[in-house]
Amino acid sequence: MDLSAKSKWILVIFSAAAGFINGFLGGGGGVIIVALLLAVVKLHQKYSQATALLAVLPLTVVSAAVYLFRGNVDWIPTLWTTLGVVAGGVVGALLLSKLKGNVVKIIFALVLIAGGIKMFF
Amino acid sequence: MQTFLLILFGFLSGIVGGMGMGGGTVLVPLLSFLDLPQKTIQAINLIGFLPMCCIALIFHAKNKLLKKDHIWWMIVPAVALAVIGALVADKASNQALRYCFAVFLSAVGLWQLIVAIRFIISEKKSSARSEDKSSDDTADKK
Numbered sequence: 001m002d003l004s005a006k007s008k009w010i011l012v013i014f015s016a017a018a019g020f021i022n023g024f025l026g027g028g029g030g031v032i033i034v035a036l037l038l039a040v041v042k043l044h045q046k047y048s049q050a051t052a053l054l055a056v057l058p059l060t061v062v063s064a065a066v067y068l069f070r071g072n073v074d075w076i077p078t079l080w081t082t083l084g085v086v087a088g089g090v091v092g093a094l095l096l097s098k099l100k101g102n103v104v105k106i107i108f109a110l111v112l113i114a115g116g117i118k119m120f121f
Numbered sequence: 122m123q124t125f126l127l128i129l130f131g132f133l134s135g136i137v138g139g140m141g142m143g144g145g146t147v148l149v150p151l152l153s154f155l156d157l158p159q160k161t162i163q164a165i166n167l168i169g170f171l172p173m174c175c176i177a178l179i180f181h182a183k184n185k186l187l188k189k190d191h192i193w194w195m196i197v198p199a200v201a202l203a204v205i206g207a208l209v210a211d212k213a214s215n216q217a218l219r220y221c222f223a224v225f226l227s228a229v230g231l232w233q234l235i236v237a238i239r240f241i242i243s244e245k246k247s248s249a250r251s252e253d254k255s256s257d258d259t260a261d262k263k
Contacts, residue, residue, distance in 0.1 A: 012195075015199040019202035020202040022203050022206065023203035023205065023206025023208075024218075025149075025163065027145030027166045028146055028222075043188055046186060054189070058199075061171065062207070064171065067167060067210075070207075074161045074164070077157065081130065081165050083131065084127065085144065085169040088136040090176075091135070092138060105233060109234035112147075112227070113227055113230035113231060115149075115150030116223045116226035116228075118153070
């Protein structure tokens with residue numbers, strides 16, 4: 001599918017915002033990338049979620065490199081957490097087909113709001 | 122105890138991440154329960170994401186779910202601004218980063234909630250319409 005010049009500008013501007021957020025907050029850029037793939041590139045949900053990982057990987061690599069070179073990485077907690085993330089990732093990938101999409105989305109949204117409120121205090 | 126919690130929090134956010142729903146947005150608030158500076162938490166989130174992302178991409182490539190058209194329009198500006206974002210974060214205080222993350226998280230949560238509720242309402246409306254149509258068809262046949 002060809003994109004209009006306007007759509008390309010939308011991709012550039014919002015992807016730049018996603019990159020800045022990912023570097024500044026250490027994550028969160030993927031949510032914007034998924035939304036862009038859905039709304040501008042017109043991919044279906046599962047293609048958007050999968051392709052977003054491809055876009056988020058390089059910007060996470062460069063963000064992580066900056067954090068590393070500026071001395072913000074504490075390797076012991078990082079390695080333990082990464083171990084858990086990888087194990088959980090496999091379980092999540094297996095669970096995906098067994099759960100109802102909207103129920104998961106609402107639970108996820110409520111967890112985010114609760115997390116946001118908690119972080120204010 | 123902290124090691125157990127680190128693995129547990131990583132595991133829980135990994136489940137969400139493995140479902141392709143942004144595990145990082147769950148991991149950061151969970152790790153904020155532990156006594157860690159915000160910049161360390163953000164670095165854990167970035168580095169922890171990398172191996173899981175690589176594994177997931179291998180699966181997605183095998184399942185032909187990756188659509189690479191137009192992706193460079195996204196990657197190039199995102200990578201450039203990610204470097205700037207990470208450098209700005211280095212200069213910012215841990216407290217300021219924590220508040221910024223809290224605002225971002227609440228906004229994304231609210232947005233996702235609205236999208237999910239809208240989708241449920243539109244699904245119910247379309248199923249009610251198809252039920253009406255099938256009952257009309259049955260009445261016509263009689």
